[in-house]
Structure formats: structure tokens, C-alpha cells
Amino acid sequence: MKFIELLTSKGTVTPLVLVIVGSWVTYSILTVLYNLSRFHPLSRIPGPLLARATILPEFYYDFIKYGRYTHVIKRMHEKYGPIVRISPNEVHCNDINFVDEIYSLGGRKRNKTQHYVNCTAIALSEFATVEHDLHRTRRAPVVRFFSRGMITKLESHIHDLVHILCDKLLSSVHEPVDLVVAYSCFSSDAISAYCFGETFGFMEREGWFSDFHTAELEILRPVYVFRFFPFFRQFARYGKYFVDYLPKEIALLIRTLRIDVPNKILKTKQELDAGVYRDRPTIFSSLLSDPKRKKELDLVDEAGILLGAGTETTAWFFVVVTYHLLNKPELLERLHKELSQAVEDPRNLPTWSALESLPYLNAVVREGLRLSYGVPTRSARVPVHEDLIYRGNWKGEPVKYVIPRGYGIGMSNGITHHDESVFPDSYSFIPERWFDEKNRKQLDRGLVAFSKGARACLGMNLAYCEIYVGLAALVLRVLPKMKLFETTVKDVQWDYDMIIPMPSRDSKGMRVTISPD
Numbered sequence: 001m002k003f004i005e006l007l008t009s010k011g012t013v014t015p016l017v018l019v020i021v022g023s024w025v026t027y028s029i030l031t032v033l034y035n036l037s038r039f040h041p042l043s044r045i046p047g048p049l050l051a052r053a054t055i056l057p058e059f060y061y062d063f064i065k066y067g068r069y070t071h072v073i074k075r076m077h078e079k080y081g082p083i084v085r086i087s088p089n090e091v092h093c094n095d096i097n098f099v100d101e102i103y104s105l106g107g108r109k110r111n112k113t114q115h116y117v118n119c120t121a122i123a124l125s126e127f128a129t130v131e132h133d134l135h136r137t138r139r140a141p142v143v144r145f146f147s148r149g150m151i152t153k154l155e156s157h158i159h160d161l162v163h164i165l166c167d168k169l170l171s172s173v174h175e176p177v178d179l180v181v182a183y184s185c186f187s188s189d190a191i192s193a194y195c196f197g198e199t200f201g202f203m204e205r206e207g208w209f210s211d212f213h214t215a216e217l218e219i220l221r222p223v224y225v226f227r228f229f230p231f232f233r234q235f236a237r238y239g240k241y242f243v244d245y246l247p248k249e250i251a252l253l254i255r256t257l258r259i260d261v262p263n264k265i266l267k268t269k270q271e272l273d274a275g276v277y278r279d280r281p282t283i284f285s286s287l288l289s290d291p292k293r294k295k296e297l298d299l300v301d302e303a304g305i306l307l308g309a310g311t312e313t314t315a316w317f318f319v320v321v322t323y324h325l326l327n328k329p330e331l332l333e334r335l336h337k338e339l340s341q342a343v344e345d346p347r348n349l350p351t352w353s354a355l356e357s358l359p360y361l362n363a364v365v366r367e368g369l370r371l372s373y374g375v376p377t378r379s380a381r382v383p384v385h386e387d388l389i390y391r392g393n394w395k396g397e398p399v400k401y402v403i404p405r406g407y408g409i410g411m412s413n414g415i416t417h418h419d420e421s422v423f424p425d426s427y428s429f430i431p432e433r434w435f436d437e438k439n440r441k442q443l444d445r446g447l448v449a450f451s452k453g454a455r456a457c458l459g460m461n462l463a464y465c466e467i468y469v470g471l472a473a474l475v476l477r478v479l480p481k482m483k484l485f486e487t488t489v490k491d492v493q494w495d496y497d498m499i500i501p502m503p504s505r506d507s508k509g510m511r512v513t514i515s516p517d
């Protein structure tokens with residue numbers, strides 16, 4: 001008798017279902033007992049009973065309440081100390097002095113946890129790669145395009161795009177502009193030009209609208225569905241075959257990742273085959289011309305991650321900084337003064353390296369990175385070959401914990417960047433804090449917006465170039481003419497996680513008006 005007939009045939013159905021359900025319940029109970037027992041390798045790490053026993057708290061706060069577990073973890077640290085067991089097999093740390101151990105600056109092997117990387121459907125990218133060595137293989141072909149030297153060579157393109165952004169903002173005088181969208185148009189055009197030699201064309205369009213911004217939010221929205229039910233990642237991969245029958249939002253996700261991005265690669269390939277060369281090599285024209293590199297990478301997933309990771313993070317930095325500079329005009333004035341003294345012609349800006357040496361601009365950038373977080377949620381690392389030994393203090397007493405190899409331990413920028421012992425009044429935007437020479441080492445250590453170690457942000461130099469050049473141009477040319485429009489700090493404050501920081505759900509964006517003179 002076939003299995004399905006066995007299940008449905010009268011008489012046998014009840015015992016068979018009972019056996020299946022009973023086995024599952026027994027297995028679950030035994031797992032919970034093991035998780036709570038002293039035999040579990042993390043048994044000595046403190047944490048709430050339910051979180052040590054099951055992943056239900058994480059599921060409840062991230063899946064049901066949507067993206068709120070980081071806030072709960074912050075409260076756990078207040079109760080249990082710097083090292084907390086946040087789920088049966090994962091530990092969280094709230095001590096910046098341990099950051100180099102976790103994210104390993106010494107080349108020691110660190111995997112990511114499968115649970116973390118399940119959040120994305122771009123499964124074959126370096127971001128989503130669990131294993132240390134495989135990650136290196138996948139990152140190696142692209143890393144050279146993001147070196148400081150390479151970005152410096154191509155910097156003039158960023159200058160051009162920054163001025164297009166300023167010109168467009170200056171002509172947007174008739175109605176309020178949502179800068180979340182406007183800055184996203186800029187950052188997605190910048191990364192697209194860097195990858196493929198042509199922008200998306202968002203800044204050349206009439207009005208402010210970015211299909212990619214909308215698509216990226218749809219790509220990120222199901223992060224917790226993918227994390228807790230990884231099976232659905234396959235759906236995103238093969239959904240292109242029935243994309244026309246799917247709900248609008250899911251269709252946009254699939255169309256972007258599986259149709260639009262591959263088409264961009266195809267176009268680059270067709271140009272190469274036809275002998276068309278652009279004035280400068282792009283990432284994908286170089287990768288496509290190199291058979292070995294081409295084989296090592298899944299080009300579609302690589303393009304997806306570069307476009308995805310390079311857009312909203314940078315745009316959100318600009319949103320946060322613009323808000324605070326407009327909200328505190330004395331800060332804008334100070335920055336404007338410094339830049340005016342250093343720049344003769346705002347349309348002809350100094351290089352990114354020269355701008356970096358301006359002290360107040362530098363402090364504003366750091367403070368902006370701190371309050372825009374990059375990724376506010378935890379990104380755990382798994383030490384492969386060694387146990388990690390934590391030594392610190394809790395309530396005036398020394399504490400020591402051993403985090404065994406093979407288990408995930410992470411930190412969250414949404415918590416680290418608010419460590420009040422390092423960043424007092426941490427929710428306020430105070431660039432001056434970066435001039436405190438006595439604490440400078442701790443301040444630098446506590447700023448982990450780009451993460452650290454082998455898995456740190458690949459696009460950091462590109463991001464810095466966009467940030468310094470972009471901010472200088474905006475402050476000199478546009479911000480003096482901008483005013484906040486029906487926007488409060490709630491519109492730029494991190495409220496929940498969608499990998500990127502998201503403001504409160506009722507936010508209507510970060511809106512400004514721009515005066516014509």
C-alpha cells in the first residue's frame with residue numbers, strides 16, 4: 001500500500017498520525033531538555049530560560065512582531081551581562097573590547113551561521129556563504145575592484161553623479177522631496193555604473209522614483225520568512241517561471257533578481273561579444289572576460305548582492321546625516337564654514353582623500369555612520385578552530401566565559417553603537433564626541449558600521465568615496481536651501497530590522513522642501 005493511501009485509509013490513519021506527531025513531540029521535548037541541560041556546550045552562558053530552551057522568543061520577536069529581536073537582546077544584556085545566550089545555539093556579546101576576537105582580524109577562520117544567511121534569496125553570493133574558505137574563493141574575484149586605489153582611479157564618475165544629484169535637487173522646488181527615495185536613486189545609479197558602466201537612469205528621469213528602491217524593499221521584506229522557512233528561498237530562485245501569476249510585491253522581487261539583473265549581465269556580454277568597449281572597464285565586463293573568474297562566481301547572485309548591498313546602506317547614511325544637519329543648524333553652519341574654507345569652487349570638489357582630512361567633516365561622517373548603523377541586527381560568526389575565551393566585568397565582578405568552537409557569537413550595531421560607556425547620550429547626533437582624544441581609541445573601536453574581519457563590507461571604499469564627495473557637495477550646494485517638511489526624528493530613527501535599519505512603520509519618509517534661491 002502506498003504511503004498516501006496508508007495515511008488516508010480508514011482504521012490506520014489515527015495510529016499513523018499519532019506515531020508521527022508523537023515522535024515529533026518526543027524529539028522536541030528531548031531537544032529542549034538537552035538545550036537546558038549541563039551537557040549542552042553553551043550551558044554556562046547566562047540567558048532567559050525560554051531562549052536557552054527554544055528559538056521561540058527569536059521567532060516571536062523577529063517573525064511575528066517583525067524584526068524586533070535586537071531590542072529584546074539589548075534588554076537581555078541589561079539583565080544578564082555582556083555575554084548572553086540568545087537562542088539554544090547562539091550567543092550575543094555587548095562588549096566592544098571583544099569585537100576583534102569575534103570578527104577575527106588575525107586571519108583565523110570564521111564561518112557565518114546558516115541561520116543568519118538563510119535570510120537572503122541571493123544564496124550563492126559571498127554575503128550568504130557560510131564556510132570561511134568558500135567565502136574567500138567567492139570574494140576574491142571582486143575584491144580588487146573595491147580597493148582604495150581602484151576607487152580613486154574611477155572617482156571622477158562619482159563626482160559627476162553627485163553633481164547630477166545636487167542639480168536635480170536644486171530644481172525640485174515645487175513640492176516636497178522624500179530624500180529616502182532621492183538618495184537611493186543616487187546610490188543605485190552609482191553602484192550600477194560601477195558594476196555595468198551605465199546607471200539605472202533614475203536621476204535623469206522626471207521626478208523622484210526608483211524601481212530599484214521599491215524592489216529592494218520587496219527583496220528584504222521576506223527576510224524572516226526565508227530565515228525560519230528556508231525552503232521558500234528556492235521559490236524566489238525558480239519563481240521566474242510563473243512570475244506573471246504572483247502577487248505584485250513577490251513578482252517584483254523575482255523579476256528584479258531573476259530577470260532584470262540577469263538581463264544586465266546578458267547585455268554586458270553581448271557588448272563584449274560584439275567588440276563594444278566602454279571608456280573604462282567595469283566589474284562585470286572584467287569578470288565576463290575572464291573564464292576562470294566567471295566559473296568561480298554565480299554572476300547573477302554576485303550582481304544581486306553588489307546592487308543590493310550598495311544601495312540602501314549608503315542612501316540611509318545620507319538620510320540620517322541630512323536630517324541631523326537640518327535639525328541642528330549650528331552643526332550645518334560649522335560644517336559649511338569648514339568646507340567653504342577648503343573648497344574654492346563647489347562644482348569642482350577636492351578628491352575624496354583630501355576631503356577625508358577635514359576634521360569636522362570627518363567627525364560628521366563617523367557620527368552619521370554610527371546612527372545609520374549599516375546593519376543594525378546581529379551577524380554572528382562561528383569560530384572554526386578555537387574556543388573563544390571572554391574575560392570582562394559584570395556588576396563590579398570579573399566574569400569569564402568560554403564560547404566553544406562551532407557555535408555562533410555575534411554583536412549588533414544597533415546595540416554596540418549605543419554603548420553609553422563609549423557614546424554617552426548615544427541617541428543624539430554629536431559630531432564633537434569624535435574630538436575627545438582621550439577616548440578616541442574606544443570610540444574608533446566601537447564604530448563597526450562596516451563590520452570587521454574577512455566578512456567586513458566589500459564596498460567600504462566606494463561607500464566612503466560617495467559619502468565624502470556627496471556630503472561635501474550637498475552641504476555646499478543644497479543643504480543651505482533645504483528645510484525639513486513634516487519630518488521628525490522618528491522618521492530617521494531605527495525602529496526595526498530588515499537587515500537594514502527601518503524607521504517606524506507610520507513614517508512617510510524623510511521629506512524636505514528646497515527653496516529656489
Ligand code: HEM
Nearest residue numbers: 126127309310313314374375379449450451457458459463
Ligand atoms: C554606508 C554604506 C555601507 C555600510 C554601512 C555597509 C555595511 C556593511 C556591513 C555591516 C556588512 C557586513 C554584513 C554582515 O556581516 O553580514 C556589509 C557587507 C557587504 N557590503 Fe556593505 N555597506 C555599505 C555600502 C556598501 C556598498 C556601496 C557596497 C557596494 C558594493 C557594499 C557591498 C557589500 C557586500 C558585497 C557585502 C558582503 C561582503 C561579504 O560577505 O564578503 N556595501 N556591508
